Amino acid sequence: MIKEWNSMNRQWFVRSLYIRILLILVVLGLIPLMVLSVVGYRTISNLMVEMIAESNLQTLNQVQNKLKQVDSVIDDILLKTAVNSNIQQIIKSKPDEGWNAYLESRLFVDYIQLLVIGNPEIYNITILNFDGKRIDSQGRFLSNTSIDVPPIYNQIMDDLVGGSSNKIISPIYQTSRIDMISFGKLILDLQTGEPIGVVIIDLNLGMINKGLNDVNLLQSGIIILLDQNDHVIYHPEQKTGTSHKETWIKTLESMPYTLGKTENENQMLYLQTKIDELGWTLYGIVPYEEVIKKLVDFRFKFNIFLLIMIVAIGIVAISIRKVFVMPVLTLQRLMRKVESGDFTVRASSKRNDEIGQLGISFNQMVRQIKELIEQVYEVRINESRALYYQKQAELEALQSHITPHFLYNTLHSISWLANRKGIREIQSVVDSLSSILQYSLQTTPKMVKLRDEFEYLKLYLDIIDFRYGGTIEFSYELPETVQHVLLPRLSLQPILENAIKHAFNETNEKKSISIITVQDNKDVIVKVEDSGSGIQEEELTHINRMLSTPERDNELHSDHKDRAGIGLINVHYRLQMWFGKEYGITITSTEGRGTTVQIRIPIEYKATDTLK
Template identity: 30%
Template sequence: MKHFLYRMSLKQKIILSFISIAMIAVLLMNYVSHYYYSRSTQQDFYNIAETTTESLNHQLEIYFQQIAKSTYAMNAGVLRYSSVLLQIGDSSIIQDWLRDASSVGPEKQAMIKEILNKYIAFNYPEIENMYLISKDRNVLQSSGTTTDTELARQPWYQMPPSPKLEIFPTMYRDGGNIPLIEAAIPIFDVNNTKISGRLVLQMGLTEIKNMIGSMRIGKTGYIFMVSTDGRIVYHPSSNMLSSPIEDTELSWLTLDEPNSLQQWRGEEYLVSYSISNLTGWKTIALVPLKEMATGLAIAQISAIVVMALLILLIIIAVPIAANRITRPMMQLKKAMEKLQTGDLSVRAPVTPGRDEIQLLSVSFNRMAERLNELVNTLYSMELKEVQMQLLQKEATIQALQNQINPHLLYNTLDIIKSIAFLEGVPRIEKMAENLASLYRFTARLEPKEISLEEELEKLKKYLEIIHIRFTKHFESKVYVDEKYLLTPIIKLSLQPIVENAVKYAVEPRNGKAAVLVSAYPDGNDLIIEIADNGVGMDETILRNLKQQLATITNQIEQGMKSYESLGLTNVHHRLVLYYGKGYGIDIHSFPKQGTVVSVRIPFHKSYNNS
């Protein structure tokens, strides 16, 4: 497959890619639309079926509960259906029979049957028969007779009386062909409210048929009911009533989930059911999927037609579009082949546009022009290369000479020191020694950062020179605790500030001044203060100087500018560059009292040498 693609031209690859992508997109769109339409159809059915079956369950529950409630007065002896009862004033005959059936004679038993039959006639004609059962299993039937063997086969006969209404699923009476549903209604003794028996009603399916009626879902879909033991309670086909569902044509049906899609004989069926809270029966809606998704077939046909038209359009349009796309590329290819042969005058045709191919053509033309320029200026560039080498040599000589100059100064100071020693002038000897030490310290490029101890040592040598100059009155003190001496600091951060104090505080007063150096911690920083007792600064000068320092802090990337107070701005600029905007110097001046310059640098406990 790879070799096949390698042999194809770019135009063929574009056509193949476009057609493949378009085909995949169309097929995917068709599949997705079919999938979601089917899901939507199923969900609509489930919603409708759930509402319908729950409504049927609710109606059926109300129906059974109304029947039960209508018997309460009769069972308690309140209603008087018999004229005989009206004459003798005895309306609790059913209660008496339930307490002790042997105490009620045949005449009263006939009265009870009359009460039961009149209840059927006055209330629910769909009731086929009624059974009055005591706790001792004595049975009194409203009409007809039932043998003990037949009674023993009844599900309610062997069961103890329950205080709740019980509904038993469809059955056929012995020798009969009428399907019946039985409702067992508990009867309570009016004297002690204990259960004394039950009243069993045998009813036909007339009311259930009326509820469901001719309800259909789709053309052939229908609703039926299944009891908790899997027997069919109601079905439009009467020959399936009372039969286990596994023995009918619905044996393929599984009822594990309330909503499901099942297959039978190659056809898909939508199944949905809800369970009655009273009976526990499942009311099931069953319909073929194709009847609920009639629009799906139309949508599929429409999708196929649209897909065929799109494919035809793609087959026609893609080659045309591919040819328009590849034509500038082919022209560029020919221009590159000419350039390869050495024709630097060739240019690729450029049409207005901002697509990548046009930009590539423009870049190719620029490259060709640049190559032409490079070839034409080759000899001049060789001459410039020679000139560059000469300039480099001159710069090297100048750098070597600059290294010699400081050594000449060091040697001169050492000669002055030696002469002062021989002539017995210790002050000049000391001054020359300190000055030479300072020059060596300032001329050394590395390292940029030294310990505070070393910085203070060079500062003391400078102060010694000032003491020699102003012997009588000048005073200086360095109060720095030993635990701060190992703190790193940028080299020559303090000496320019002290030199500035000497220039503006000590010299104007002919040495009658003092310079004090101290240090204290501030959080994770160390503050070094250089204080003098000079005349202080004018407010305007102080404000301008602070503005210069703020400008350096906020515009550090713009480089060093020329300021009048070069020493202070230089130190601040280097501190901010090295440590960050949170560091540098700050100035406080008090008229006729002096000036305090604070230097803030980072300080960590690891620098503590105590």
Template identity: 30%
Template sequence: MNSLRLNTFRARLLMWILLSTLVLVIGLTAVFYQYTAQQIDYRVGEAAERNVSQAMDNFSLLARGYDSLAKSIMSNAEIQRLLSREEPTAMDEFNKQLLMMGALGTIFYSYNDIKGIHVISPVGNVYSYESTTHGINPDFLEGEFLREVQASGGQLTWGGMMGEQSLTVRDDPVFTFGRLMTNLVTRRPIGVLIIEANPRTFISSMNNLMIKPESRTYVYSASDALLVSSHPNEPVDTKEMKELTDLSRYTFREQAKDVSDGGHLIITAQDAKLGWKLLTITPKPVARLEQAAANRYFFIVTFAIIVLAIVIAFVLSRSVSKPIKSIVQDMRRVERGDLTTKIQAEGSYDEINYLNTHFNRMISEINGLMDRNKVATASEKNAQIHALQSQVNPHFLYNTLDMIYWLLDEQENEKLANLVLSLSRMFRYSSDWRDAVATLKSELEQIGHYMTIISARSDGRIHVEHRIDDELLSATMPKMTLQPLIENAVIHGLSAYKGEGMISITAAREGQTIEIHIQDNGAGIPKHKLEELKQALKRAERLEWDDLLEEERRSLTVEPAIYGHSQGSGVGFLNVHRRLVLEYGAGYGLRVESEVNVGTSVTIMVPDMSKAITAKEDKDAHIGRR
């Protein structure tokens, strides 16, 4: 039962495999379902575009047929003759009615889908021929559509499925269109032709566009008036349908176009000659899968994969955890002090075999170290005794130098006393490494002590001057950064110089860096030696820690001369540069420029820590106030 605890490697491995498998299965299933639905929507959209294009072609053919019908009625000689004359008596008007019915009936039976042909005279008389007689709707005679036909100038005007606003009062739907009739000779209006057609051709074409029962199709005139819809009895004034049938949202072109949004498959098209606009709307998802069957299939597959994952996870966890468990048991024996333990290498994973081999090697090395430690312990105790016996307290040396200074001061030997005092302070500064970081001010004080000694040696021929703003004196850097560089300038640059030797120290802030410039007017560095020094400085920036130690040892033994023939004259540069690179990283350190018989300029680049120090002081002050 211990192997099934949650905190065991085997249980964790089993749990993670199961969880990852389940997440993967669910994720892949969801992605596959989404991808399949998108592909179906895309394919259905392509098919819908083709169907809409075909429907528009059918509507165009039907409209041209209706246009031909209207033209044939208007150009009929008998109808032109009858409409062009006015009958003086009621009997004459009755005879005219009979003659008009005969003329219209001849044309009526030539078209199967025509339900009624009506001619409205300028004085309001209606001449009709229908398959079944219906009453005249008086509202139509005063309606907007009739006025639109009268003002059309002879163009065929489409009224569509007008419902209760149609010319005749009937229960069955009709598709209405009309044209202004004029005398072919005088061009004087002689009536208005109104034709009522069976809309089954339109409805049949629209039904072919029905992708699913929720699909809706609408045909609009060039003036955006609704002519016919796939569901004429369904209201379109709901909020959702108003938004979906807002024609200003869509672009209508001669070619059918898919303009679907996130929730609906929407196809638009327009007839170039008639100006009719077709809009078909289908809610998404377009294709509905059988949910029950899909769910059953999903659960069966998921259950099968989980069972398979459990079996695989159990086998994998056992194969991995068994050798690890063996290693753990052997390590526990080592913890109890049994250093004779050896793990038997068995056929396992390469990583486990690697652990076995190195565990055995570690035990062997521990045994060897313990044997060597017994021998080394006695030697180490002897070495410590000798080290304690030979140790000299540096304070004894400081006090001795101070005593010599006071003795010389009593003898009024001021020059020698100052030399001893400077030497004492230099020694105190350079040997006190409790803090490896110094300020620029303390470094300059150390240079002052050093130059006191050098001035005595050179009879005052060599001078150091510095012009540095007080705010830069608090800049920090590794201890003993300036002295090696000043010493190089004195010994290798100015010692052989016959004239007045001058070393100038300046400092400036450049962005986030403080640059300290040391300029001398000494002998300078030969060009090829200067190039060697620059390459050595660049090489130091790329070295890792172990390489730096090796480079340090090499520089102390075989470092080439930089100033003329002076062996080791570049050591100071490289040592200071390495310390700065190690402390602050690449980009900081030394930059050297020199010209023979002109002088040498060394630039020390350290980060500006003043902002960080100020921020820390402000934080400490804030904490103190709290």
């Protein structure tokens, strides 16, 4: 009892119109809303991330532009210093610690002070020649042997002299407890172009970092400035010059920004912009919590909207059941009574809408079915009588014709008489005709071997040879490997008969027909080739179209059936019925050179679904 009840519930669930309507409402209403809420929330989240990322990238770009301006000022000072004629003379002169050295120092200091006005980040500018002479913007003019020279200067000089670049940026170093980066440039003799010294500008990173301290990314975001060796130039939490190897840098690669997680699994928005002129990289880090705070109000409103839509879908579902489903269920119960044979039931048609029209149509249908059943009963009786008389007439007609067995015995009698009279040619033809008739009258098996079909062709061509006086030359080619292949009985003779009938005219001097069998992968192709006059291109097109047209539509091509031959078309349809649409007959022809008919059959016979 419980199993029957569960089975009824399952059937009701599958067949119930109301359940299907509810599923449609859920699929077309609720699910899209839920998907929309998820997709909408994610889309807006991504848009917010993009907006915040673009806003902070603009801030980073402003910092980038300021650093580029500093680099541009440094390049300008390096160039003006290197090409100044007075400084060229100072570099070319030998080291001197007397009065001349003092005058050269004052001249250099006065010139440099004019260049560095408004650039407090430039800590010092020094010129050096290769003889040990050194003058800086602080007024020091002693030789390298008299005062300590920062080791980085010697490294810059070696890199400039031994390298291909005329500008060098040093790593971060510290002097007098000040973090520095130095920029070096070769001084070339304006007359000979040979290097005569270097000019070095020391950049005070403290002044750079002071400006970066004032840059804010949202409320708690930070910026980081790294040099070409990934050493910290500016970091609010790390010391200048330390190596910075955090894993999130790899996630950025060449992207301007991305979302990632820290080692503590805190999600962050990472940004970057590169300062190509300096080889530095500027990074920004913004906590993702500050981004999603702006979405809280939107998410609340969207959830309220989703709840209202769910309630609305529920109200619509109840209304649909009352207005549409219940009347349909009533009609369903009436239909079941009609199925059981009760044609007296009628539906109520008080409503003026489509449901009411459905009830009226149901009542009309029941009345018409009752009338049709009565009419069909009378027609069946009349048809049965007519069929009986038709079969009786066919039986009488068959009995009035000569039976094939009588014809076969008659041919044997003629052959015996021709043998007795010594007429060998008539005996041979009659024997062939008798064997042909015997082969044709066999009803089983339906499928025969290629070897048997070729034997039948030889008997048929003996008669043709006798009829045409040997004017047509026939040749055969049947390899042993395909002699066992099966095909429907009497498939080749209609094609050969069609070739004999249509291929030749009086102008053909040489008349020949070849029957060649070849294997093509898993198929066998039987070619019937003639040396006749060929088929005109337009007629050949119509014949091939007739072969590709369903049998029931071939009345459209009745004008070309004489040329193609009804037997050939029937063979084509029989082959496709036995083996499938990929098999059958194809025709190619060249006007004036002959025609080739190809019959394609499979090596391994498998009945098609139609025959099964």
